[in-house]
Amino acid sequence: MTQTESAILAHARRCAPAESCGFVVRTPEGERYFPCVNISGTPEACFRMVPEDW
Secondary structure, three states: HHHHHHHHHHHHHHHOOOEEEEEEEEEEEEEEEEEEEEEEOOOOOOOOEHHHHH
8 A cells, every 4th residue: 555545544534434535646756645624514425625725
């Protein structure tokens, strides 16, 4: 498992049972995961990112 995959999985576990959301960004140094806050009114069913995270 890659470091990015581990970061995504850890974030998903912290957010459960709500959906997690974030960005995977590729840079010259490699991939990086940026977790976002889920502000959905129904976070167990869907996600909505905080505008500041965008």
